[in-house]
Amino acid sequence: MPDIESKLPQVGTTIFATMSALAIKHNAINLAQGFPDFDGSAYLKERVCHYINNGANQYAPMPGVPVLNQAIADKIHLCYGTDVSPTEEITVTSGATQGLFAAIHAVIRLDDEAIVFDPAYDSYDPAIELAGGKCVHIPLTEEVFAIDWQMLAESINERTRLIIINSPHNPTGSTLNTSDLEKLWQLIKDREIYLISDEVYEHIIFDGLKHASVHYHAQLAERTFILSSFGKTYHMTGWKVGYCVAPLKMTREFRKIHQFLVFSTSTPMQYGLADMINKYPKHTSELPGFYQQKRDVFREAMQATRFKLLECSGTYFQLVGYSGISHLNEFDFCHWLTEKAGVVGIPISSFYQSPVEGQKIIRFCFAKSSETLQKVGELLRKV
Ligand SMILES: Cc1ncc(COP(=O)(O)O)c(C=O)c1O
Known part of the structure; x- marks a missing residue:
């Protein structure tokens, strides 16, 4: 062979x-x-064990167990004041990485271009390539690691289909602000360009800064897959549970990929996380x-x-x-x-x-x- x-x-x-x-x-x-x-948290571990010992061990529904989707919607409302549909706009994923893969495959077709900002989390580029797309890398500015708007504007063309942002940013620790989101919107609003906003560190932001989630920008949110990770938020990176929020039409396409990648995510973890979010909303x-x-x-x-x-x-x-x-x-x-x-x-x-x-x-x-x-x-x- x-x-x-x-x-x-x-x-x-x-x-x-x-x-x-x-x-x-x-x-x-x-x-x-x-x-x-x-x-x-000990409580979170106890709840997962509880569900394992009480029969929550078969496949979860494909979009997530309803109590977790609801808890996520409540959390988003609490943190950002926006309402998203737990059944139509939230999908629980096996870590943000799997959500990123599904989101990229939902929009990237052969020869489409996707823009990522370097330095970048390492799963974006291979997922884009496997989808048949071309990954266009734009370096962030030196030392402060901000978006070079001129370079971004010049890199967008009729083949550009996707832009991936990540804030707070791994590996640099830099953050975007709401005026960055508006600039991005102005650049893409008249084109068929989607956005992935990798917000896995949404709750790890310092010095009184407010995380500039795409949830705050209603128009941009209409084009965006927002990814988050319970691994980061609850100190359980090995559990690999995250979620994707996107408008209904985009979620439909996302789920077509998601269901054949993993179908669904670990059931007892999902129930345990729902209890954790509901019991400790201040976390x-x-x-x-x-x-x-x-x-x-x-x-x-x-x-x-x-x-x-x-x-x-x-x-x-x-x-x-x-x-x-x-x-x-x-x-x-x-x-x-x-x-x-x-x-x-x-x-x-x-x-x-x-x-x-x-x-x-x-x-x-x-x-x-x-x-x-x-x-x-x-x-x-x-x-
Ligand atoms: C920027 C970024 N995105 C996504 C992920 C993946 O998150 P998960 O472990 O939930 O797949 C990570 C993990 O390190 C990350 O740093």
Whole structure:
């Protein structure tokens, strides 16, 4: 048999797997991969166990169990003041990644173009390619990681079918504001262009900033798949439960793909999450404070190091510049740092299609205990 001709020849082992293996080899602290080193709520775990022990173990309805769809609609109303239909506009997904894949496949046809902003979450590009589309990468501006509106306007043409935004932004921690959403609307309103708004870090935003959800922009929302992830909101990334909100016509197409990808999402998790949302509606408004405290502990611990701390307005990622420490490229520097200091980060070049020449920035995840964050500060002071 000949080898399968790869549909994704450029995709190899992810940088996260490489860096995590390196962390194990050197017994280093792994701040590379983005997940908390603490568990979510005991109540949430208890509720999921309850449902497992009481027979909620068969397939859930394809769009989600009704109590969860309703709880999500209530949460959206509470957070953004908008009303979305739990039955017609919300679909529970197996993580935001699966929702992203279904949304991309719902709109991208052969030779359509989709615009993503680099650095970008790594699942967008392969999903676009597998749908037969072409991924057009536009770099965010250097240092502050904002959208270059001129470049975006020049990149839009008659083949452009989709734009993907992500705020708060992984890996940079930058955020969009409501005037950005209006600019985007002005650029696409007269064209057949859809939007995916990756809002998985919607509740992790700092310094009193308000998350500029597409839910606030009624016209843009008419064109948008909004994705969120319970993994991020409830510290349970391994559960892989998220949801997609989109207008009815778009949701219909989304569900056609969703049902043949997974059909539905884990039943006991969905019931447990519904109970959690209903019992602790304040959780989402408390999350910014929770993670801001971690960000501040980490930034404080990093003060006496030679790393340069970049702005961080949201997510649980902190970018640091190391041009005052080394001339190595980002990948080599991460290897060197693991061996030298016992701390693992991620080169942000791995989030670019065309890495920025000479950029010397790596990403650390601060969703860790205060002890771990302080220990990292101690280790990095020696570098
Ligand atoms: C920007 C972004 N989008 C989507 C996801 C995927 O979320 P999930 O784990 O729910 O699939 C992640 C996870 O790291 C992310 O950082």
